[in-house]
Amino acid sequence: MSFQSILGNFALILFVLTIVTGVIWFLDVFVFAKQRRKNADKALAEYDARRAKLAAEGLKLEESTRHELEANLLKQPVWIEYSGSFFPVIALVFFLRSFLFEPFKIPSGSMLPTLFIGDLILVNKFTYGIRLPVINKKIISINDPQRGDVMVFKYPVDPSVDYIKRVIGVPGDKIVYKNKRLSVNGKDVSYTNMPDFRDNLDYLKHYKEDLTGVSHSILINEQRPAYVEPYDFKDKGLCTYDNEGFACTVPAGRYFMMGDNRDNSQDSRYWGFVPDENIVGKAFFIWMNFGDIERIGSFH
Numbered sequence: 001m002s003f004q005s006i007l008g009n010f011a012l013i014l015f016v017l018t019i020v021t022g023v024i025w026f027l028d029v030f031v032f033a034k035q036r037r038k039n040a041d042k043a044l045a046e047y048d049a050r051r052a053k054l055a056a057e058g059l060k061l062e063e064s065t066r067h068e069l070e071a072n073l074l075k076q077p078v079w080i081e082y083s084g085s086f087f088p089v090i091a092l093v094f095f096l097r098s099f100l101f102e103p104f105k106i107p108s109g110s111m112l113p114t115l116f117i118g119d120l121i122l123v124n125k126f127t128y129g130i131r132l133p134v135i136n137k138k139i140i141s142i143n144d145p146q147r148g149d150v151m152v153f154k155y156p157v158d159p160s161v162d163y164i165k166r167v168i169g170v171p172g173d174k175i176v177y178k179n180k181r182l183s184v185n186g187k188d189v190s191y192t193n194m195p196d197f198r199d200n201l202d203y204l205k206h207y208k209e210d211l212t213g214v215s216h217s218i219l220i221n222e223q224r225p226a227y228v229e230p231y232d233f234k235d236k237g238l239c240t241y242d243n244e245g246f247a248c249t250v251p252a253g254r255y256f257m258m259g260d261n262r263d264n265s266q267d268s269r270y271w272g273f274v275p276d277e278n279i280v281g282k283a284f285f286i287w288m289n290f291g292d293i294e295r296i297g298s299f300h
Contacts, residue, residue, distance in 0.1 A: 010097070011097065011098065011133050011134050012134050014090060014093060014098075015133060015134050017094075018087075018090050018091050018094045020083070021083045021084075021086050021087035021090055021091075022087055022091065024079075024080060024083035025083060025087040028076065028080050028083075028084055032076075032080065036074050037074065039073065040070060040073035040074050043073055044066070044069065044070060044073070047066060048066075094133070097125075098125065098133035099125055099126060099130060099133075100124075100125055100126060101122045101123065101124060101125060102122070102123045102125055102152075102280070102281065103120060103121070103122060104121050104152065104164070104283070105118070105119070105121075106119040106120075106121065106164070109261055109264060110260075110261050110266070111150070111164060111165070111166075111260050111261060111265075112199060112219055112260060112261040112264075113197055113206065113217045113219060113261075114150065114217060114260045114299055114300075115150075115260075115283075115286070115299070116289065116292070116295060118290065119286045119289050119295055120286065120288040121283050121286050123152045123284070124283075125281040126142065126281075127143055127282040128142065128143055128144065128145060128279050128281065128282065129141045129142045129143070130142070131279075136154070136277065136278075136280070137277070138276070138277070144170070145167045145170065145255055146167065146170065147167055147168065147170060147173075147184065147211050147212050148166065148167060148211045148213070148300070149166070149282055150164065150165075150166050150282065150283040150284070150299070150300075151166070151274075151279065151280075151281070151282055151283065152279075152281055152282075152283055153165075153274050153278045153279050154278040154279075155271075155278075156233070156271060156272060156274060156275065156278060157271050159278065162280060163257075164283055165257035165258060165265070165267050165268070166211075166216070166257065166258055166259070167255055167256075168182070168211070168256045168257060168258045168268070169184065169248070169250040169255065169256030169268075170250060170255060170256075171250050171251065171252045171253060171255070172249075172250060172252070173185055173249070173250045173256065174186065174247070174249050174250075175247065175250065176245070176246075176247040177245045177246055177247075177258075177269070178226070178244045178246075178247075179226050179244050179245060180226055180245070180262065182209070182211075184212055189209055189210060189211055189212075190209075190210045191207040191208065191209055191210075192208040193207060194206040194208055194217065197219055199219070199261075202221065204219040204221050204261075204263075205219065205222060206219055206220075207219075207220065214300065215300070216260065216300050217260060218260045218261075218262055219260065219261045219262060219263070219264075221262075221263035221264065224263040225243075226243065226244050227241065227242065227243045227244070228246065228269045228270055229270070230246075230269065230271075230272075231270055231271050231272070233271055233272030234272060234273070235251050235254070235273060236272060238250075238251060239272075246269060248268075248273075250273060251273060253276045254273035254274060254275050255268075255273060255276075255279075256268045256273060256274075257274055283299075284298060284299070285297070285298050285299070286298075
């Protein structure tokens with residue numbers, strides 16, 4: 001399943017807006033404002049001289065006129081005023097979104113029943129380390145992704161697209177998926193039957209899958225075949241495919257991802273492993289679904 005962050009490459013847009021409005025704010029504080037003050041002082045000095053001359057001739061001007069003149073002379077141009085007003089807001093949003101939390105919207109059902117179409121989710125950007133915005137380069141390591149995490153990452157085939165899947169295999173793992181049953185490092189994953197799940201007109205088998213200690217729901221469509229037709233991808237030689245499914249050994253610095261809606265998910269079975277540099281963050285909270293507000297809350 002693929003999905004786009006709000007307004008496409010919003011990180012780049014925010015970065016550019018932050019730089020532009022920040023430069024304007026800086027120039028106004030340290031250059032333009034001083035120029036306006038200097039010009040205002042000169043104009044006010046001339047005004048005071050004329051006022052003194054008129055006063056000597058017996059004419060008296062209201063003091064409020066001088067205040068109005070000074071206010072007009074010191075007033076910021078509209079483009080500077082708006083830039084200065086927006087800069088702190090844009091900078092705060094850029095910081096929060098780049099280093100703390102980023103919002104995404106789920107547009108398809110490949111993570112059912114964990115995530116529904118229309119779920120608006122938050123992604124923790126610092127769980128797996130601090131990364132520079134826009135270029136997504138890690139500068140501080142914190143934690144590594146763990147099996148069972150729901151992770152957002154740049155789609156290896158097209159890094160401009162964000163994907164969300166569940167981490168099934170970490171570096172060094174041997175992942176085997178045969179006849180729609182999973183094993184990790186030679187240990188079969190346990191499954192608990194749940195009531196069938198209705199997805200449009202289909203009734204799908206619903207299970208609780210215990211992925212080495214992380215329990216979550218998955219869906220199986222028994223009408224779909226067990227085999228997959230993979231693309232050509234890096235380290236494809238570490239995987240074998242047959243009519244019953246596949247087996248893969250996860251290389252260093254890479255992760256094996258699968259959707260919870262197992263028979264309706266384009267994932268690592270097809271396009272291969274996710275490199276560490278493609279990681280965006282860990283999805284952890286549904287903050288809104290306008291079609292069903294009861295969806296709000298954390299998930300696993």
